[in-house]
Amino acid sequence: MAVYHLTTPLSEEDVRKLRAGDEVYLSGIIYTARDAAHKRLVEMIEKGEELPFPLEGSVIYYVGPAPAPPGKPIGSAGPTTSYRMDAYSPILIAHGQRGMIGKGERGPEVVEAMKKYGAVYFAATGGAAALIAKSIVSAEVIAFPELMSEAIRRLEVKDFPVIVAQDSYGGNMYREGVEKYKRA
Amino acid sequence: MREIDVSQITEAVAKLCMDSNYYIPEDVRQRIIEMREKEESPVAKAILDQILKNHEVAAEEKMPICQDTGFAVVYVEIGQDVRIVGGDIKEAISKGVAKGYTEGYLRKSILLDPLKRQPNSGDNTPPVIWFDIVPGDKLKITVAPKGGGSENMSRTKMLRPSDGVEGFKKFVIESVVSAGGNPCPPVIVGVGVGGTFEKCAWLAKKALLRKIGERNPDPFYAELEMEILEEINKSGVGPMGLGGRTTALEVFIEQFPLHIATFPAAVNLNCHAARHKEIVL
Numbered sequence: 070m071a072v073y074h075l076t077t078p079l080s081e082e083d084v085r086k087l088r089a090g091d092e093v094y095l096s097g098i099i100y101t102a103r104d105a106a107h108k109r110l111v112e113m114i115e116k117g118e119e120l121p122f123p124l125e126g127s128v129i130y131y132v133g134p135a136p137a138p139p140g141k142p143i144g145s146a147g148p149t150t151s152y153r154m155d156a157y158s159p160i161l162i163a164h165g166q167r168g169m170i171g172k173g174e175r176g177p178e179v180v181e182a183m184k185k186y187g188a189v190y191f192a193a194t195g196g197a198a199a200l201i202a203k204s205i206v207s208a209e210v211i212a213f214p215e216l217m218s219e220a221i222r223r224l225e226v227k228d229f230p231v232i233v234a235q236d237s238y239g240g241n242m243y244r245e246g247v248e249k250y251k252r253a
Numbered sequence: 254m255r256e257i258d259v260s261q262i263t264e265a266v267a268k269l270c271m272d273s274n275y276y277i278p279e280d281v282r283q284r285i286i287e288m289r290e291k292e293e294s295p296v297a298k299a300i301l302d303q304i305l306k307n308h309e310v311a312a313e314e315k316m317p318i319c320q321d322t323g324f325a326v327v328y329v330e331i332g333q334d335v336r337i338v339g340g341d342i343k344e345a346i347s348k349g350v351a352k353g354y355t356e357g358y359l360r361k362s363i364l365l366d367p368l369k370r371q372p373n374s375g376d377n378t379p380p381v382i383w384f385d386i387v388p389g390d391k392l393k394i395t396v397a398p399k400g401g402g403s404e405n406m407s408r409t410k411m412l413r414p415s416d417g418v419e420g421f422k423k424f425v426i427e428s429v430v431s432a433g434g435n436p437c438p439p440v441i442v443g444v445g446v447g448g449t450f451e452k453c454a455w456l457a458k459k460a461l462l463r464k465i466g467e468r469n470p471d472p473f474y475a476e477l478e479m480e481i482l483e484e485i486n487k488s489g490v491g492p493m494g495l496g497g498r499t500t501a502l503e504v505f506i507e508q509f510p511l512h513i514a515t516f517p518a519a520v521n522l523n524c525h526a527a528r529h530k531e532i533v534l
Binding site for chain 2: 090092132133134135137138141146149150172173174194196197199217230232242246247
């Protein structure tokens with residue numbers, strides 16, 4: 070289990086050195102999107118429209134934050150369950166997305182795209198939402214404000230703590246970790 | 254007849270919505286601390302440490318423990334010697350939810366039309382309200398914000414009577430283990446058995462309000478709760494599904510008599526942010 074400090078945007082080289090179980094502290098710009106926003110992004114790609122942020126090297130965080138209290142850049146902001154994005158992620162990965170942050174295992178269609186193009190799936194701790202908010206320096210809604218908590222936000226993060234849950238070689242903590250601690 | 258004005262109910266509900274989202278119940282926190290001591294996986298330990306640290310940050314900064322501040326599920330026990338005055342009690346509760354979620358900077362997660370999936374109600378109303386009439390002249394309100402991730406992994410099943418106790422146990426354990434990391438383990442497992450289709454699901458949710466360590470008063474069911482908990486924690490699922498020995502914090506079973514032809518069972522999962530708070534007026 071290695072520990073890395075990475076800055077976005079991520080290169081294929083950054084992603085390919087990561088293995089399931091590694092600890093990563095992310096800094097730089099990441100974008101938020103949940104299922105409703107993913108659906109729209111994919112529709113925009115299909116229509117050939119310009120996306121609200123550059124996909125190349127991007128990291129998308131699956132989160133619908135709580136409203137920011139006065140004096141804070143954002144409210145509590147933990148990950149949401151990732152399988153709801155499985156239908157959309159392969160298309161975004163094919164267009165340059167390198168990282169995803171969420172919780173829960175990803176399906177085979179996402180894993181295939183991760184292996185083929187070089188992308189990584191990070192797990193953040195679900196429910197550690199007030200703690201995670203502390204690593205978010207600034208937040209700004211950049212698209213789909215009508216989706217409220219589901220709008221796309223541009224987040225500046227510093228040492229955002231995540232674990233490599235599924236890597237670009239098929240390595241998978243949801244299988245390997247569970248197998249290791251299983252008792253008869 | 255003791256009179257209670259609806260404005261008191263609105264204020265109480267608003268405060269419960271905020272407090273339940275900021276402060277983790279102490280019994281839940283203590284159980285996480287105990288299980289962290291016994292955890293074998295270093296990744297799992299690190300996750301449990303984050304969860305515990307998060308409780309502290311949330312309480313200090315008055316920020317919600319989890320950004321998913323839930324569907325507001327409100328249980329109201331009305332003493333039969335209480336008279337509600339000053340307006341409509343359902344409206345008063347709904348107003349309290351709107352006030353709590355707005356003034357407390359809690360996330361608004363409710364879509365008004367389930368099939369069109371829009372629009373967002375904007376103030377987290379309506380709540381799900383369950384009334385009960387009980388002896389006495391008090392009014393007890395419990396607010397239990399219920400997150401979507403763990404709700405999605407909940408199940409009901411009409412078992413066959415021939416499935417027996419073993420079939421029931423298997424259904425409960427499989428529901429939790431196959432959910433993996435999705436419901437944010439370590440979870441609390443609420444189980445309903447018996448009754449009708451809807452009564453059974455209701456019991457599974459109501460079970461989640463029990464205090465950690467509070468066993469079913471029937472020794473047979475108490476034993477079963479402990480057995481199922483042990484089995485679940487052998488699964489290896491662990492915190493956030495990344496492997497470990499801490500998969501469930503508790504199993505609570507609530508039973509009800511059933512029809513000779515049926516065997517309904519329900520599992521309602523709660524994430525480790527097992528939030529609920531009550532007040533007696």
